[in-house]
Amino acid sequence: MIHDSYTDAYIRDILVQYRVIAMVGASPNASRPSYFAMKYLLAKGFQVIPVNPGHAGKTILDQKVFATLGDIDQPVEIVDIFRNSEVALPVTRDAIEIGAKVVWMQLGVRNDEAAALAEAAGLKVVMNRCPKIEYGRLSGEISWAGVNSGVLSSKRPILGAKGGQQRALRSDKV
Amino acid sequence: MYEERKPGFNTLAIHAGAQPDPATGARVTPIYQTTSFVFDDVDHAAALFNLETFGNIYTRIMNPTQAVLEERLAALEGGTAALAVASGHAAQAIVFHTLLEPGDEFIAARQLYGGSINQFGQAFAKCGWTVKWADTTDAESFRAAVTPKTKAIFVESIANPGGIITDIAAISAVAKEASVPLIVDNTLATPYLMRPVEHGADIIVHSLTKFLGGHGNSIGGAIVDCGTFDWMGSGRYASLSSPSPSYHGIRLAETFGNFAFAIACRVLGLRDLGPAISPFNAFLILTGIETLPLRMQRHCDNAFQVATWLVAHDKVAWVNYAGLVENPYHRLAKRYCPDGAGAVFTFGLKGGYDAGIGLVSNVKLFSHLANIGDTRSLIIHPASTTHRQLSDEHRERAGAGPEVVRLSIGLENVDDIIADLDQALAAV
Numbered sequence: 001m002i003h004d005s006y007t008d009a010y011i012r013d014i015l016v017q018y019r020v021i022a023m024v025g026a027s028p029n030a031s032r033p034s035y036f037a038m039k040y041l042l043a044k045g046f047q048v049i050p051v052n053p054g055h056a057g058k059t060i061l062d063q064k065v066f067a068t069l070g071d072i073d074q075p076v077e078i079v080d081i082f083r084n085s086e087v088a089l090p091v092t093r094d095a096i097e098i099g100a101k102v103v104w105m106q107l108g109v110r111n112d113e114a115a116a117l118a119e120a121a122g123l124k125v126v127m128n129r130c131p132k133i134e135y136g137r138l139s140g141e142i143s144w145a146g147v148n149s150g151v152l153s154s155k156r157p158i159l160g161a162k163g164g165q166q167r168a169l170r171s172d173k174v
Numbered sequence: 175m176y177e178e179r180k181p182g183f184n185t186l187a188i189h190a191g192a193q194p195d196p197a198t199g200a201r202v203t204p205i206y207q208t209t210s211f212v213f214d215d216v217d218h219a220a221a222l223f224n225l226e227t228f229g230n231i232y233t234r235i236m237n238p239t240q241a242v243l244e245e246r247l248a249a250l251e252g253g254t255a256a257l258a259v260a261s262g263h264a265a266q267a268i269v270f271h272t273l274l275e276p277g278d279e280f281i282a283a284r285q286l287y288g289g290s291i292n293q294f295g296q297a298f299a300k301c302g303w304t305v306k307w308a309d310t311t312d313a314e315s316f317r318a319a320v321t322p323k324t325k326a327i328f329v330e331s332i333a334n335p336g337g338i339i340t341d342i343a344a345i346s347a348v349a350k351e352a353s354v355p356l357i358v359d360n361t362l363a364t365p366y367l368m369r370p371v372e373h374g375a376d377i378i379v380h381s382l383t384k385f386l387g388g389h390g391n392s393i394g395g396a397i398v399d400c401g402t403f404d405w406m407g408s409g410r411y412a413s414l415s416s417p418s419p420s421y422h423g424i425r426l427a428e429t430f431g432n433f434a435f436a437i438a439c440r441v442l443g444l445r446d447l448g449p450a451i452s453p454f455n456a457f458l459i460l461t462g463i464e465t466l467p468l469r470m471q472r473h474c475d476n477a478f479q480v481a482t483w484l485v486a487h488d489k490v491a492w493v494n495y496a497g498l499v500e501n502p503y504h505r506l507a508k509r510y511c512p513d514g515a516g517a518v519f520t521f522g523l524k525g526g527y528d529a530g531i532g533l534v535s536n537v538k539l540f541s542h543l544a545n546i547g548d549t550r551s552l553i554i555h556p557a558s559t560t561h562r563q564l565s566d567e568h569r570e571r572a573g574a575g576p577e578v579v580r581l582s583i584g585l586e587n588v589d590d591i592i593a594d595l596d597q598a599l600a601a602v
């Protein structure tokens with residue numbers, strides 16, 4: 001498929017269908033964007049497994065860190081790549097190897113060769129997007145910050161499981 | 175699939191940002207008239223203060239009614255995000271507070287709203303920010319004013335009160351050469367007539383008080399982030415690319431990507447300087463925006479007819495409306511705002527200063543006041559009011575000489591507007 005843009009339905013279905021994310025390049029530094037994204041996705045009920053060889057065996061946000069995707073001792077659905085575009089290729093090979101369903105490359109990360117490999121192996125691919133921003137955009141939460149979500153709807157937003165301000169996603173297919 | 179349609183401008187003007195209220199189902203955006211918002215728990219509170227999640231804390235920084243207005247404006251301008259504030263002047267103060275440090279310079283067109291000339295030249299000087307004036311009709315004059323201290327370029331898309339259409343693309347080229355953001359005040363055009371992002375603007379500011387609100391009932395301002403400037407690549411804008419001391423060392427441009435400027439304006443400028451918009455004003459302006467496309471076209475159509483009538487009047491020396499074929503800015507108007515050249519323009523009276531005073535005294539339908547962009551037709555004599563504080567030289571350069579009268583054409587029957595000018599001119 002063409003990866004210059006994605007339909008909202010494509011992104012929404014991925015975020016509704018899959019709940020286990022391995023975050024390659026997760027950082028224990030609380031000022032890093034990967035830390036922000038991991039904390040947000042945990043709060044939305046995703047299981048997020050940090051992958052960072054420099055911190056293997058330690059924890060980030062109370063989650064055990066693994067050195068490589070191959071070391072993870074449970075099934076992984078989404079591999080979220082917080083590394084540069086070049087490294088995305090070997091990481092994608094690992095993602096295919098462990099049976100992941102989606103390869104997701106962060107904002108600014110794009111590798112079309114990796115995308116073609118993943119798609120040939122039956123995986124879905126998202127590039128140059130952040131799952132935190134996409135979740136916030138499609139749920140309407142990011143609109144609290146005056147961000148142009150691109151979403152028009154005459155339906156009520158879906159409230160999250162707790163609190164008055166948190167919102168959730170629902171598939172179009174229900 | 176329906177959701178993948180790209181909605182048109184009229185649809186965005188009504189729907190962008192405004193889903194039904196999730197708690198009550200209210201279809202019109204409610205007025206959230208509250209100072210503060212309860213936290214779900216201590217973790218949620220901490221995450222909000224750390225900017226780790228999206229949500230509301232305190233109406234000085236954000237409010238759900240204001241947020242709908244912001245998303246609507248961002249959508250209409252084709253930007254990534256927006257921030258609504260107490261006034262157009264507050265928007266400008268926050269933009270420059272975010273971009274500049276003491277000792278920095280910026281270049282501004284000298285053909286600006288008189289209040290902006292005061293703000294840039296007087297108030298900003300106290301912050302150590304130096305404005306260098308250039309000629310909005312001459313992109314080379316901006317190029318000549320660039321120095322190593324230049325941090326931004328500022329123009330009005332349609333200059334107030336002179337009726338000049340700015341060649342935004344030509345000045346954007348200068349900004350790109352200098353690697354500084356181009357800020358465009360799009361108040362007189364509104365995104366209905368012109369979208370500066372399509373011509374190279376990086377930041378757009380508005381006085382919402384004018385055509386966007388449109389009914390003369392609320393003061394408001396806005397900043398739109400076009401998402402086009404590479405703050406991390408530049409490294410010259412510390413508020414965006416340096417570790418933020420008030421947010422645990424995060425770099426806003428790294429964390430928030432292509433809407434980081436709007437976030438920086440909110441969580442630094444608005445948080446610390448404080449000019450928040452009231453939820454009620456945000457509501458009134460939102461309601462106004464729903465009819466912006468209809469109103470703006472009628473404003474322009476009426477203005478064209480009034481300008482055409484004035485040209486033929488024997489007491490009128492000249493009419494500066496870019497919608498007229500003979501106007502020197504008509505070519506730029508055709509290129510930048512083909513649906514209309516706005517509804518604010520000036521004309522000169524052969525009788526000079528005294529005739530100007532006489533005309534504003536004689537009108538019966540026009541209101542003599544210092545605003546533009548109302549449903550009502552408005553008139554003012556800039557030399558004795560809005561531009562009174564400027565030197566003679568600045569007045570002339572701003573298009574506000576002694577014989578000049580400025581009109582903001584409203585939505586009344588155009589025959590009634592012309593009849594009022596006819597009777598008022600007869601007596602000067």
